Amino acid sequence: MSAGFETLEGWYSSHDFREFDWAGWKALSSKEQDIILEELFGLFNQWRSFESKHAGAFELFDVVGNKGDLLMFNLRPTIDELIEVKHAFNQTRFAALTIARDSFSSVIELSNYVVKSNQRMADEAFVQSRLRPKLPAVRYLCFYPMNKKREGADNWYSLPVEERQNLMRAHGMTGMKFKGQVTQMICGSIGLDDWEWGVTLFADDPLVFKKVVTEMRFDEVSARFAEFGPFYVGRKVSNQDMVKLLRKD
């Protein structure tokens, strides 16, 4: 069985989850806290500037529950820049107040399951906006990694390409019902990280995450073939929001 499908790849993507050391933070003086945040915000501002140069993107999210406190989400044209992002953060004094938790390294992917006609593939503007996207100006993110199953009769990689295409397109139709409510970004990570794909959803109402993921779970492609990793929900945090979260005064 040959793959029989093509993918286009865009920017590399890093989801970096960190736990925050509140006790260490609170032990610092206001002045030390100021210095630490100033250094951190310098880095964050630099990372955010990639968006205006259309050379990447960065957003910080406040993570729901105990699986982590912060999610740093970065997009960059090369994997080297993602490695540098990690090092630049670890060089900050703020980094010593965090504990690295889960991470997910991947690359934005567009497949001909989704972009089917040659014509549309040729629609350079559409393709570029998907592969090198501007992050949607919405408030919440949902992230989860996933695999396609290879178990007994439910073996995605043994299906003929036509069947895979039909299943993926039906799945895409389900997603379409939520158009305008949610934006989806698919990253591929086969050969790059432990899971095969990472799905990032953006919405202004977190309930939409529940609605769309539930509806899609009943599609055959998910019901029979999907294996899901952990689910993370985060709320976008600006530098000012962060000051408010970390400082009571």
Next chain:
Amino acid sequence: MSAGFETLEGWYSSHDFREFDWAGWKALSSKEQDIILEELFGLFNQWRSFESKHAGAFELFDVVGNKGDLLMFNLRPTIDELIEVKHAFNQTRFAALTIARDSFSSVIELSNYVVKSNQRMADEAFVQSRLRPKLPAVRYLCFYPMNKKREGADNWYSLPVEERQNLMRAHGMTGMKFKGQVTQMICGSIGLDDWEWGVTLFADDPLVFKKVVTEMRFDEVSARFAEFGPFYVGRKVSNQDMVKLLRKD
């Protein structure tokens, strides 16, 4: 296969399990302990006040066994308020005496598996009391997350909606046998956390948890389709109880 069922969502829910640092606590003077508890109880009282304003709920539980010591259970109308609950707790001095363990983020859910007739759906008071509940005035809680299986012939998400409804209603009938002994709250977490649902039971006799969960495990919907996560049992703790637990004098 389309989902073919509807859900109503109510308040967002957070189950936050913490381990307590007894050694750190005992190293403090009585006076420091008093100050820490006063700050903590200020927060807890504020959280409890949401119940009287019908804008949420809070209870603290003393957890059985070594999977954690405290369970903070909060309900709020929005996910933002749950994020603030987490931050407000982490800002306290008491928080530095705890280690975050498991957590579960979800939203109270009512499905038309359960509420089947249009008439009843229209029964606003009933629905509201389920979606935005007052916590039962009972002594013990049992909590467990769960999934529906998607394995070979036992694939919940591939069943026709009628079959799912029949199985869920038969399951509901089993639960009815325990009416008056146990109160059940179903939270949905597809797209919000790692498990698909979280079940919270409330009872005055913890043996009822064993009886009801055992009886329901023989229902086809559980026997064939349920995957269970960890089970937690806790005992309700007031501020006064907590003082007694933490202070010998």
Next chain:
Amino acid sequence: MSAGFETLEGWYSSHDFREFDWAGWKALSSKEQDIILEELFGLFNQWRSFESKHAGAFELFDVVGNKGDLLMFNLRPTIDELIEVKHAFNQTRFAALTIARDSFSSVIELSNYVVKSNQRMADEAFVQSRLRPKLPAVRYLCFYPMNKKREGADNWYSLPVEERQNLMRAHGMTGMKFKGQVTQMICGSIGLDDWEWGVTLFADDPLVFKKVVTEMRFDEVSARFAEFGPFYVGRKVSNQDMVKLLRKD
């Protein structure tokens, strides 16, 4: 499928495994060690006194291998008393020299798989001696949690009650071969802890644990339906034994 079987429940049970901080212990002066052990033995003696009042039981075990160093095994009439057992231990200075590992919370269970005739159920003395037992005066304990499988064709909870009863009784017959060599205590934990049952065996020769568990594994009920958790073996430790273990002088 209804459960179609009944259980009787007795005392609540706690298996609490702890790792011992040898380095912390050795850093203390003899005098400090004496004070710590005196406090601990005060608690242990109080716990042991429940046996003479027939209001529970307590034994301490020295655990084989690196899965823990100590097992505190307590039985009490109510779950509240088990919660208090945990708090009372954590209040001791000795507790700060231990790290909580695995734990198992359950309730002693007798089912009509085992006690089948009405007559025998009526034999109050027999039933009571099983539900509220005196711990056997033997030297070794073996503990393991377990589930019954729900996988494809091997689904315990989908079997008719008669088949379950036949399988359990055949299993009981195998156990009978070891009568006099081993005493078995079954605790149920559905709805109370992560596993469905906990099996505690008591014997004067630890080889008997290997013999009986091996023999029973070939019974259909184990071969097809049992899922086993970790296995722990421990040796009973009196207060005097403990002094000898912890003090070289």
Next chain:
Amino acid sequence: MSAGFETLEGWYSSHDFREFDWAGWKALSSKEQDIILEELFGLFNQWRSFESKHAGAFELFDVVGNKGDLLMFNLRPTIDELIEVKHAFNQTRFAALTIARDSFSSVIELSNYVVKSNQRMADEAFVQSRLRPKLPAVRYLCFYPMNKKREGADNWYSLPVEERQNLMRAHGMTGMKFKGQVTQMICGSIGLDDWEWGVTLFADDPLVFKKVVTEMRFDEVSARFAEFGPFYVGRKVSNQDMVKLLRKD
């Protein structure tokens, strides 16, 4: 299905894996290091003396990779002596420079799968040399725990005893091809530890471990029925070797 096979048991066995705290070690003065090693070697020499008295055995191994640094392998006639081995080590100052990792507690086992004729069973000398062995004077050890599967059609414990015997004997024949290159010790741990068996191989060339385990994996008994745990390889370490490893000077 009855077991239908017999086992003979010999010495109890402990595989105790430890990580070494290099930073703590290097922080000590040469003099302190000398004192610590002297105490440790006193214990090791005592353990080694059991071999000459034919009352057990001890060897220390340097573990390949990051799953641990040291493996202490002890054989003793009783489980009590193994518990004392653990305590005696933990009493040393050296122990505080190690972190307990994996451990495996079991008992040397000889089954009539292997020793089939009554005559041979009666061959006391042969049997004794297997149950209470002298450790081979070779340089490398390979250790791995394993289970026999109980999954759907591949259920070892549901096979007739004759089929189990045929499979085990064919397996033994494969092993025979490596006679003279590798020595095998089978320990049973059903009812004693998490896995059902532990296999310890000894050889002068570590490549033989790869060759023999690969060849045997194609036997039906492994291909269909074996579940393997982690694999450890170690190199034998004398007291002098250990000094060389730990001291550069």
Next chain:
Amino acid sequence: MSAGFETLEGWYSSHDFREFDWAGWKALSSKEQDIILEELFGLFNQWRSFESKHAGAFELFDVVGNKGDLLMFNLRPTIDELIEVKHAFNQTRFAALTIARDSFSSVIELSNYVVKSNQRMADEAFVQSRLRPKLPAVRYLCFYPMNKKREGADNWYSLPVEERQNLMRAHGMTGMKFKGQVTQMICGSIGLDDWEWGVTLFADDPLVFKKVVTEMRFDEVSARFAEFGPFYVGRKVSNQDMVKLLRKD
């Protein structure tokens, strides 16, 4: 079923992943950092010198994501030399600034699945270049361990040797499509470490890892029989690169 295939083995291989303690590093003075790096680079230079003597190889990689920071990849003719590599690193002061994470111990393997004709086997130069390789002068590495499945109908070890050969050769053909873009090194670890094989890919463009692993996943041998462990991607780091990463000044 006999294995029916032969393997040739070359150098032993160690993939050693380490987390870097940035906080500890930054707490040191420039002078202390210089001394630590000088010692480390002395060791690295010695390790690199094995390549010129054709007696092994060494490269350091900067790891993508939070699964580790550094990968030390060493090849040596004997397992003893790999053990010495580990000790030599742990003896450095730099080692105390790292935390051991995953590791993978194996031996380079060439099977007659791949090298099929006797003639080619006899081609000593070709075989030697595979078994005792020079590492490709490219920038990125991808590493992942894997097993062959033994589950129900998908049991690699129960297939006839011809079928295994056909599947492996078809797989090799897929790999051939990427010739010139990627170099592959197969290490066998049955009997040596937890996984059965480790695959190391080298390329100048990390996107090639995604392309080749994806394409090969659709081959029957992967689709039906492969179980994959974690995937690691790293970027080659020279001593000078390392100074730049660790020092801002």
